[in-house]
Amino acid sequence: MPSLLSSLLPVSLAHYLFLSTSLFVIGLIGLFLNRRHVIVILMSVELLFLAASMNFIAFSAALGDLSGQVFALFILATAAAEVTIGLAILVVYYRNRASIAIHDISDLKG
Numbered sequence: 001m002p003s004l005l006s007s008l009l010p011v012s013l014a015h016y017l018f019l020s021t022s023l024f025v026i027g028l029i030g031l032f033l034n035r036r037h038v039i040v041i042l043m044s045v046e047l048l049f050l051a052a053s054m055n056f057i058a059f060s061a062a063l064g065d066l067s068g069q070v071f072a073l074f075i076l077a078t079a080a081a082e083v084t085i086g087l088a089i090l091v092v093y094y095r096n097r098a099s100i101a102i103h104d105i106s107d108l109k110g
Contacts, residue, residue: 016058024051042086049079 027047034040053072060068 013058013062014065016054020054020058023054028053038090041084046079046083049075074088 024047027044030040030044032049034044053075056068056072056075060066060072
């Protein structure tokens with residue numbers, strides 16, 4: 001028996017794609033407009049990964065194939081490892097320099 005909410009609000013593939021596109025655009029805006037805070041840049045990259053994963057899951061569910069969902073699981077595992085390593089690097093850098101500003105990090109080049 002379908003629930004009352006599912007009969008009132010049918011969610012189609014277009015809804016998922018719109019949400020995914022919105023998340024991707026928010027991630028791009030956060031990535032390009034905010035060049036001073038490393039944490040915000042990492043969160044923006046996570047939004048980009050989540051938007052791509054949502055696309056894989058939506059198309060996988062629409063086509064009735066599980067391969068997109070499995071691929072999204074690998075994307076999320078990779079994104080979690082990336083955030084863990086990135087935050088560990090930031091903690092070590094903060095302990096040494098007492099700052100995580102982008103312009104201070106760019107002095108490490110060379």
